[in-house]
Amino acid sequence: xxxxxxxxxxxxxxxxxxxxxxxxxxxxxxxxxxxxxxxxxxxxxxxxxxxxxxxxxxxxxxxxxxxxxxxxxxxxxxxxxxxxxxxxxxxxxxxxxxxxxxxxxxxxxxxxxxxxxxxxxxxxxxxxxxxxxxxxxxxxxxxxxxxxxxxxxxxxxxxxxxxxxxxxxxxxxxxxxxxxxxxxxxxxxxxxxxxxxxxxxxxxxxxxxxxxxxxxxxxxxxxxxxxxxxxxxxxxxxxxxxxxxxxxxxxxxxxxxxxxxxxxxxxxxxxxxxxxxxxxxxxxxxxxxxxxxxxxxxxxxxxxxxxxxxxxxxxxxxxxxxxxxxxxxxxxxxxxxxxxxxxxxxxxxxxxxxxxxxxxxxxxxxxxxxxxxxxxxxxxxxxxxxxxxxxxxxxxxxxxxxxxxxxxxxxxxxxxxxxxxxxxxxxxxxxxxxxxxxxxxxxxxxxxxxxxxxxxxxxxxxxxxxxxxxxxxxxxxxxxxxxxxxxxxxxxxxxxxxxxxxxxxxxxxx
Ligand code: FRU
Numbered sequence: 001x002x003x004x005x006x007x008x009x010x011x012x013x014x015x016x017x018x019x020x021x022x023x024x025x026x027x028x029x030x031x032x033x034x035x036x037x038x039x040x041x042x043x044x045x046x047x048x049x050x051x052x053x054x055x056x057x058x059x060x061x062x063x064x065x066x067x068x069x070x071x072x073x074x075x076x077x078x079x080x081x082x083x084x085x086x087x088x089x090x091x092x093x094x095x096x097x098x099x100x101x102x103x104x105x106x107x108x109x110x111x112x113x114x115x116x117x118x119x120x121x122x123x124x125x126x127x128x129x130x131x132x133x134x135x136x137x138x139x140x141x142x143x144x145x146x147x148x149x150x151x152x153x154x155x156x157x158x159x160x161x162x163x164x165x166x167x168x169x170x171x172x173x174x175x176x177x178x179x180x181x182x183x184x185x186x187x188x189x190x191x192x193x194x195x196x197x198x199x200x201x202x203x204x205x206x207x208x209x210x211x212x213x214x215x216x217x218x219x220x221x222x223x224x225x226x227x228x229x230x231x232x233x234x235x236x237x238x239x240x241x242x243x244x245x246x247x248x249x250x251x252x253x254x255x256x257x258x259x260x261x262x263x264x265x266x267x268x269x270x271x272x273x274x275x276x277x278x279x280x281x282x283x284x285x286x287x288x289x290x291x292x293x294x295x296x297x298x299x300x301x302x303x304x305x306x307x308x309x310x311x312x313x314x315x316x317x318x319x320x321x322x323x324x325x326x327x328x329x330x331x332x333x334x335x336x337x338x339x340x341x342x343x344x345x346x347x348x349x350x351x352x353x354x355x356x357x358x359x360x361x362x363x364x365x366x367x368x369x370x371x372x373x374x375x376x377x378x379x380x381x382x383x384x385x386x387x388x389x390x391x392x393x394x395x396x397x398x399x400x401x402x403x404x405x406x407x408x409x410x411x412x413x414x415x416x417x418x419x420x421x422x423x424x425x426x427x428x429x430x431x432x433x434x435x436x437x438x439x440x441x442x443x444x445x446x447x448x449x450x451x452x453x454x455x456x457x458x459x460x461x462x463x464x465x466x467x468x469x470x471x472x473x474x475x476x477x478x479x480x481x482x483x484x485x486x487x488x489x490x491x492x493x494x495x496x497x498x499x500x501x502x503x504x505x506x507x508x509x510x
Contacts, residue, residue, distance in 0.1 A: 025056040027085065027281050028080035029274075034071055034115065034160075035190065036063040037220065038250070039243055039268060046270025047087075049316070054278055058195045065357050066157065066189060075099040080231050085109045085277050092159030093118050113273060116161035123280055126273060126290040133242060133264050134166035134217075138297055139175025140262055141180070141213055141240060148179040149212035154199060154225050154313035156190040156217040163190075166217050168241065183209055186223050195224025203232050213238040219251040219263055226259070243267055244297040246309030256302040263297040265305075407450055414447065414455075418462045425486045464500050467493065470492035471508045478505045 030049060033040045044061060051057045064071035071091050076099060078086060088110065090096035097117040104110050104121035112122045146483050150447060153170065156163035168187070174180050174313060184206070186198045195216060203209075214229070214237055216222030222241030229237050244265035251263035263357040269292050279286040297305060372389030417435045421427050432455055434441035447455045463485040470481045482505075497505045 021193055026057060026058065027278065028058045028060060028081075028083045029277050030075075030081070030083035030086045031059055031061045031070070032071060032075050032078060032086065032088040033061065033063045034089045034096075035066050038191075038245060039218075039266070042245065043268035043270040043273075044216075046268055047274050048270075049319070049323075050274030051269040054274070057274070057278065064091055066091060066191070068092060071096055072099040075103060078108060079103050079108060083108060085281055086112055087111045087112070087277060089113045090115050090117050092157060093161050093164070096158060097121075106351075109277075111273065111277055111280070118345060124276060124286060124288050126269070126276060126292065128267055128292040128294040130162040130165035131169040133266070133294060134169025134171075135173045136169075137166075137174075137215060137240060137242065137262070137264055139214060140296060141178035141297070144173055144238070144261065145177075145180055145212055147177050148183050150183045152199070152211045152214045152225070153185040154188050154195050154214060154216045154221045155183050156188060156221065158187050160190075163217055185213060188217070188224075190218055190221065192220040192224035192227075195221035196223075196228045197489065199225040200228035200232065203228060203234070209235050212262070213240065214426075216224060216241045217267075219243040219245070219254060219260065222260055222263075223254070226316055233236075244305075246313055248311075252306045253295050253308060254303055255297050255299060258299070261298075265294045266298060267292045267294055280448070284459070357432070361384065368417040375440055390477075408445065411450060414458075415462075419466070422459065422463050422466060422486050423484055425483070425488045427486060429459075432459070460496065463487065464497055467497065467505065468501065468508065471505055481505070 031044065037377040039061065048057055051059060060078060060081065060083060062071075062074035064074055068091050075088065075096070077084065079102070086100075086108050088100055090097070090100065090112065093116055098120045100110055100112065101119050104123075109123040111122070112125045116125070116127075116129045123454050145151075151174075153167070155167055158164075171182075172263045174182065184202060186195075186202055188195045188198060199214070211229070211234070214222060214225045216225050216239065219241035219431070222239040226239050228236070229235075238261040239259070240256075240262045241251060241260055242264040244255075244263040246252055251260060251265075254260040255263050272290070272292070276286055320341060324448070331440070412431075413436060417432055421431070421435070424431075429443065430440050433440045436443060438446070441453055447453070447458065451458065453461075465487040467481050467487075470476060470484060471478070474481070477485070478494065483488040485493070487493035487496075494505055497503075501508075
């Protein structure tokens with residue numbers, strides 16, 4: 001029993017230790033994108049890729065498809081879902097601010113990304129310099145037109161900060177070129193189809209107006225404008241955009257193929273964004289304002305840039321493959337670990353059962369011996385005659401006080417019967433029962449109820465007891481004594497004796 005408690009104690013300690021072990025971190029980061037397009041997809045992919053290098057980071061994405069209401073709803077439901085940090089690119093400056101403020105007021109750190117809000121309630125802001133981008137593009141266009149020409153400007157969504165800032169930078173730069181005229185500023189929404197529609201409509205109503213260059217505030221707007229102009233037969237116009245994405249239909253290859261005149265890399269930097277989020281959550285130092293690097297794409301550098309970006313994309317694809325492999329491997333490892341734990345569990349369980357069985361058996365044997373000797377054979381004649389109470393244990397181990405003369409007389413008689421005939425090696429339980437005027441079953445039940453042992457067990461104990469006394473009081477050999485106490489073979493007597501007293505019969509005398 002003692003061992004069993006030790007095992008249980010160890011097991012409980014182990015469980016407590018496992019319970020107290022420091023929990024692995026688990027960050028849930030909500031990403032609220034104002035839009036869904038190739039630029040956003042690239043950024044989301046980089047964010048996801050960032051999680052390959054960070055343990056315990058879960059991303060929850062939401063895309064508002066350029067709708068203010070949808071983005072507000074999505075931010076609220078991200079908050080409800082229990083995020084630890086919010087990354088948000090607000091569709092427009094004013095409309096999304098209240099939702100962002102709500103998150104911030106709830107204690108959720110907020111990273112405003114790339115588009116601004118009109119509130120100061122954010123933890124960090126990360127973006128490229130949109131004013132500078134517009135300014136450099138204005139400069140490039142003024143020079144490209146050699147200081148003279150007509151420009152059509154297609155803005156992004158009017159209330160979004162990149163549109164406002166790019167426009168300001170562009171206009172400021174063009175001030176230097178007094179003969180470069182902006183014939184119209186059309187308000188788009190960053191999408192290709194809106195740019196197509198508004199440019200087409202404008203051109204149809206301004207057929208006489210000559211346009212040398214269209215500045216689309218992003219590459220998609222520039223392409224939409226180009227489609228409209230080409231469809232209306234104007235193929236001499238130059239186009240500039242912003243975004244300069246890598247890959248097949250990205251801005252860089254459009255410049256290389258002279259579809260666009262120039263673009264400007266508007267960096268996505270999803271991995272840096274994720275790192276900033278984790279630094280904030282880890283409580284590490286971080287910059288409240290992070291500026292991302294960007295650069296012009298022109299015919300001069302498009303080829304080289306494309307080579308480099310293609311190589312990066314190739315490496316990214318390989319990294320993704322590697323990640324898949326690692327994932328597979330981790331999965332296998334996990335399964336293996338579960339199998340190992342199960343195997344160990346079964347082994348430990350079997351061991352415990354074996355120990356329990358062993359303890360149960362040995363405990364039962366000792367109990368039986370104690371019961372037999374203490375409860376019956378050691379009652380002296382005086383006790384029996386006076387009908388003194390006998391403490392016995394029942395078969396299921398319960399301590400019971402068997403009272404009264406009836407029990408005592410029965411025990412006394414049984415003892416007499418056994419002792420009178422125990423030298424008879426052919427003595428059977430039937431013989432004992434008939435000596436006591438009982439059936440074999442009655443005798444068994446009564447003896448068992450009173451002593452907790454069976455008649456055969458008592459008979460054997462009585463034989464061993466007598467043998468023990470004879471060893472001490474006579475100089476008969478062990479063999480002779482074993483026959484005298486009704487054993488058919490001395491070797492069996494020796495074996496039982498050792499079991500009962502823990503010593504060999506020969507050792508009793510010495
Ligand atoms: C992507 C995008 C880009 C643009 C930026 C402005 O959703 O429309 O094309 O440069 O957002 O915020």
